[in-house]
Amino acid sequence: MAISSQANVHPSAVIDDGAEIGAGVYVGPFCVVGPKVVLAPNVTLKSHVVVAGDTEIGEDTVVFPFSVIGEIPQDLKFKGEETRLVIGKRNRIREHVTMNTGTDGGGGVTKVGDDCLFMAGCHIAHDAQIGDRVVIVNSVAVAGHCIIEDDVIIGGLSGIHQFVRIGKGAIIGALSMVTNDVIPHGLVQGPRGKLDGLNLVGLKRRGVSRSDITALRAAFQMMAQGEGAFQERAQRMGEEFDSAYVQEIVEFVLGNTDRSFLTPG
Known part of the structure; x- marks a missing residue:
C-alpha cells in the first residue's frame, strides 16, 4: 500500500494493500478501495464509494456517494481476465454511477476522458470510450464498446446500443434509444432516436x-x-x-x- 502522507483517509474507509493514494486525495467514510486502484493527486471519494479492479482515476476527479467504479463487466463472456478502467482528470461522477472495466474481446480498457459530468445513476459499460467534456445525464445507459466523442451531451433516461459511435458535439434528447451511429454535431431525439437536425445551440x-x-x-x-x-x-x-x-x-x-x-x- 502506498498512501501519501498528504492524503486524508477516513478511519472507516477500507484500503487494500497495493492501492496507490496520491497527495491531496480524500477518501471519505465507508469507502472501499481495491488493491490495484490508483488515485491521482486531489481525487475525492465523498463517502460509500467502491473503487475496484485495475482502475486509475485522474487528478481532481470527484466521486459522489454510492458509486461503484471499476467492477467487472456485465458480460457473460467475461472469465476473469485482467482488464482496466482509466478515468481522466477533473471528472464529476455523481451518485450511484457505475463504470465497468473492459473485456479481452473489446480491447481490455474502458476509458473516460477529462472534464466530463456523469449525473446520478448512469452506467458506462465495458470497453466504452468516452471523450472529453462529455455530459451524460441521469440514468443514461451506455452499452459495451460504444465510442462517445468530445463535447457530446446525452439526455436523461436514454440508451445507447452497443458498438454505436456518437460523433463530436452531438446532442441526444432525453428518453431516446440510439441504435445506430450519430454524425458529429447531430441532433437526435425520439423514443427510437431519429436524426432531426444539427446541434445548433451547442455549436x-x-x-x-x-x-x-x-x-x-x-x-x-x-x-x-x-x-x-x-x-x-x-x-x-x-x-x-x-x-x-x-x-x-x-x-x-x-x-x-x-x-x-x-x-x-
Whole structure:
C-alpha cells in the first residue's frame, strides 16, 4: 500500500494493500478501495464509494456517494481476465454511477476522458470510450464498446446500443434509444432516436463561426435530400465544403463502424 502522507483517509474507509493514494486525495467514510486502484493527486471519494479492479482515476476527479467504479463487466463472456478502467482528470461522477472495466474481446480498457459530468445513476459499460467534456445525464445507459466523442451531451433516461459511435458535439434528447451511429454535431431525439437536425445551440455555445454553421446546414441538407447512398452523399460533401466541421462529419461517416447510421428523416 502506498498512501501519501498528504492524503486524508477516513478511519472507516477500507484500503487494500497495493492501492496507490496520491497527495491531496480524500477518501471519505465507508469507502472501499481495491488493491490495484490508483488515485491521482486531489481525487475525492465523498463517502460509500467502491473503487475496484485495475482502475486509475485522474487528478481532481470527484466521486459522489454510492458509486461503484471499476467492477467487472456485465458480460457473460467475461472469465476473469485482467482488464482496466482509466478515468481522466477533473471528472464529476455523481451518485450511484457505475463504470465497468473492459473485456479481452473489446480491447481490455474502458476509458473516460477529462472534464466530463456523469449525473446520478448512469452506467458506462465495458470497453466504452468516452471523450472529453462529455455530459451524460441521469440514468443514461451506455452499452459495451460504444465510442462517445468530445463535447457530446446525452439526455436523461436514454440508451445507447452497443458498438454505436456518437460523433463530436452531438446532442441526444432525453428518453431516446440510439441504435445506430450519430454524425458529429447531430441532433437526435425520439423514443427510437431519429436524426432531426444539427446541434445548433451547442455549436453557438462553443463559438463556432457563422460561416461554419452555414456550411454545416447546407451539408446537412445535402445529406438529407441528395442523390445516392448516404456514404456517397458524404463523399460529395467532402469535395464541396472546406469547413473543418463538415470535414469532421465526412471523416466520421467514411470511417470504420460496426453499425449503420441514423440518417436525416
